[in-house]
Amino acid sequence: MSADPAPIRRVVILGGGTAGWMTAKALSRSFGPTLSITLLESDAIGTVGVGEATIPTIHWFNQLAGIDEAAFLRETQASFKLGIEFVDWTRPGHRYFHPFGQYGVELPGPPFQHRWLKAKAAGLDLPLGAYSLATALAEAGRFARPSGGGRSILSTLGYAYHFDAGRYAAFLRRLSEGEGVVRVEGELAVVDRDAESGFVTALRTRRGEVLEGDLFIDCSGFRALLIEGEMQAGFEDWSNWLPCDRAVAVPCARVAATTPCTRSTARPAGWQWRIPLQHRTGNGYVYASAQISDDEAAGSLLAALDGEPLAEPRFLKFTAGRRRRAWVGNVVSIGLASGFLEPLESTSIHLIQSGIAKLVTLFPERDCDPALAARFNAVFDRDMLNIRDFLILHYHATEGHEGALWRHCRAMAVPDTLVERVHHYRRTGRVIVESDELFRETSWLAVLDGQGIVAEGWSPLADALDPATNRAQLEQIAEVIARAVPTLPSHDDAIAETIARAAA
Numbered sequence: 221m222s223a224d225p226a227p228i229r230r231v232v233i234l235g236g237g238t239a240g241w242m243t244a245k246a247l248s249r250s251f252g253p254t255l256s257i258t259l260l261e262s263d264a265i266g267t268v269g270v271g272e273a274t275i276p277t278i279h280w281f282n283q284l285a286g287i288d289e290a291a292f293l294r295e296t297q298a299s300f301k302l303g304i305e306f307v308d309w310t311r312p313g314h315r316y317f318h319p320f321g322q323y324g325v326e327l328p329g330p331p332f333q334h335r336w337l338k339a340k341a342a343g344l345d346l347p348l349g350a351y352s353l354a355t356a357l358a359e360a361g362r363f364a365r366p367s368g369g370g371r372s373i374l375s376t377l378g379y380a381y382h383f384d385a386g387r388y389a390a391f392l393r394r395l396s397e398g399e400g401v402v403r404v405e406g407e408l409a410v411v412d413r414d415a416e417s418g419f420v421t422a423l424r425t426r427r428g429e430v431l432e433g434d435l436f437i438d439c440s441g442f443r444a445l446l447i448e449g450e451m452q453a454g455f456e457d458w459s460n461w462l463p464c465d466r467a468v469a470v471p472c473a474r475v476a477a478t479t480p481c482t483r484s485t486a487r488p489a490g491w492q493w494r495i496p497l498q499h500r501t502g503n504g505y506v507y508a509s510a511q512i513s514d515d516e517a518a519g520s521l522l523a524a525l526d527g528e529p530l531a532e533p534r535f536l537k538f539t540a541g542r543r544r545r546a547w548v549g550n551v552v553s554i555g556l557a558s559g560f561l562e563p564l565e566s567t568s569i570h571l572i573q574s575g576i577a578k579l580v581t582l583f584p585e586r587d588c589d590p591a592l593a594a595r596f597n598a599v600f601d602r603d604m605l606n607i608r609d610f611l612i613l614h615y616h617a618t619e620g621h622e623g624a625l626w627r628h629c630r631a632m633a634v635p636d637t638l639v640e641r642v643h644h645y646r647r648t649g650r651v652i653v654e655s656d657e658l659f660r661e662t663s664w665l666a667v668l669d670g671q672g673i674v675a676e677g678w679s680p681l682a683d684a685l686d687p688a689t690n691r692a693q694l695e696q697i698a699e700v701i702a703r704a705v706p707t708l709p710s711h712d713d714a715i716a717e718t719i720a721r722a723a724a
Contacts, residue, residue: 225585229256232423232433234408234446236261238385239555239572240439241392245285246576248399251583257400258431260423262407272495272502273301273482273566274380276320277658281573285395290722295391297498298383299715300363300480302354304565306670308486311620316670317481318565319354320378322662324697326370330681333665337649337675338682339691348669350698353377356705358481363714373700380566382482382495382502404429408440411450419550419588420450434586437579438553442560447543447553454544455559461612461632462540463625464490464562468518469504469534473527480711484564485524488623489517492524493563498715501526506562508625538562542604547593552579559604564614567607570658574603599656606657609638610667617642617671642673649675 231247233240236259244259282292292298303319310316324332336348349355353376357363366377397403406425414421422432438446447453459465474496483494490507505521512520518533542559546552554575561567578599582592615629616638644650645668651661669675682690709717 225587227254228434228584228586229254230433231255231257231435231437232431233257233259233437233439234423235259235439235441235557236389236393236403237439237441237555238389238392238569239441239557240437241389241396242281242285242569242572243437243439243554243576243579244396244401245392245399246281246573246580248396248401249285250580253400256402257396258402258404258433259396260404260406260408260425260431262405264407272385272497273304273382273493273563274569275566275658276378276380277570277573278380281576285392287395288722290718292381292383292391293498293715294719294722296381296383296387297500298381299478299496299498300711301380301382301482301566302358302363302377302480303666304482304484305358306484306486306614309484309491309614310618310670310672312486316666317349317352317355317358318663318666318670319349319352319358320380320662321352321354321366322376322378323348323665324351324694325373325376327693329685330679331651331661333651333661333675334649334678334682335685335690335694337678338685339687339694341678342687342691344691344694346694346698348665351694351701353701353704354379356701357708358479360705361477361479361711362705362708363480363711364708373697373704379480382497384497384499404431408445411446413450417549418451420446434550435584435588436551438551438557439555441556442538444543444553444557446551447546447548447557451545451548451551453546453548453553455539456541456544457539458541458561458608459539461608461634462562462615463508463510463628464506465537465539466509466514466517467504467506467536467538467563468514468521469502469536470518470521470525470532471500471502471530472525473530474499474501475527477710478712478715482566486618486621486626487520488512488621489625491564492521494526500530504563506564511623511625540608542601542608545593545597546575546600547596549593550584550588552596554579558600561604561607561611564611565607565659567658571603571607574658575600602656603658605635605637606654606659609635609641610659610664612638613642613667613671617668617673619672642668645675646673647675647677649678 409426410424412422478496489511495502546558
């Protein structure tokens with residue numbers, strides 16, 4: 221590398237949709253006029269656009285992009301999300317909730333679940349969900365934001381959003397173009413490469429435009445036209461562990477109050493999502509095509525809708541897995557081009573912003589130092605692997621489902637990394653997570669306990685607690701949560717108040 225490498229001045233993004241416009245907005249906001257950003261997309265090419273549920277990391281992106289929450293709610297018809305309800309997953313007739321935020325409150329000594337496990341073994345008859353305000357609010361159709369620091373039970377909350385992905389992309393496009401991002405309407409025809417370095421030098425459209433750049437971002441979705449079509453990054457298939465390879469989506473009319481949570485319901489060949497928005501409800505069936513036909517999946521979904529369908533069923537094909545290298549040369553893949561993990565835990569949009577965050581942090585000079593690409597690929601791989609294991613746990617730890625998909629998932633050998641996590645929790649109640657993992661202790665605890673994995677022990681620190689005092693404290697926390705819920709606004713009122721306050 222030269223002593224004075226040339227800075228990147230021109231970025232070309234291939235593909236719009238959520239990934240392309242999130243990338244454009246983040247780069248324009250981060251680098252301002254020092255960076256010329258061009259985005260090539262075609263109205264003739266549809267975007268996936270069904271990923272309408274997020275996790276709390278979305279706040280980081282909206283803050284980076286300078287997006288006001290009330291404007292966001294208004295423009296995208298968004299609702300609030302306190303977590304995910306899982307129906308019939310562990311076994312038929314069972315349900316549990318994966319909340320955002322935390323269980324219990326901060327107390328001296330061991331992590332909260334060890335206090336609960338110790339008291340439960342001594343006869344305390346309160347489920348884990350009794351210690352989650354997010355869970356209780358979701359069940360009651362109410363909502364509140366985190367507040368009060370550690371002094372209030374409201375401080376234990378976390379939240380994300382459901383939103384219309386098409387409206388979100390259009391909103392980001394308006395903001396990005398207002399900051400100087402140039403959109404070119406057209407389809408990719410030819411990719412120019414440097415004969416010596418292999419770097420991409422320009423994209424040529426079918427109409428003859430030449431879009432030259434120093435760095436190219438592949439947001440072309442499953443087609444991965446640059447990262448795979450040109451740079452041959454390679455793909456690692458994870459469908460043995462995550463065998464669902466199709467989805468059918470249908471929006472329906474909203475017929476009731478907007479619930480502040482996503483619902484995932486296990487079905488014979490996969491699972492069904494329900495995502496409530498202000499103006500409609502999003503629905504989909506994620507399924508294994510080896511177990512059910514497209515027509516059968518669509519029929520099953522249509523029969524289970526809350527309201528009148530608002531569009532024809534839309535089908536998607538995918539393979540769970542990741543690109544072996546998400547950054548090659550001067551091409552960085554963001555979103556579906558970098559790999560896909562099904563929407564069970566609403567991670568698709570997170571992985572877009574995770575890639576964006578890593579790119580901003582590791583933004584290269586024009587020579588695109590391979591060490592930066594290697595670092596990007598290593599940390600992005602860890603993200604994908606940890607999320608993969610979290611999703612596998614849902615499918616693997618089940619009982620009572622007799623469909624071929626579920627029998628396969630129960631019997632399959634899971635990755636050693638997941639085996640180790642489950643072992644630690646089952647033996648000692650410990651939830652082992654690294655500092656940079658997306659899903660924290662609360663998430664793993666919710667799914668481990670929710671999927672019926674029983675901890676046989678607890679931290680020795682819990683044995684140092686006075687049993688009567690510990691039990692009294694746990695009962696008091698549950699009572700505080702139960703008393704707080706009816707004092708907080710309904711979810712729909714919270715949405716309306718946010719938008720009205722901003723308008724005023």
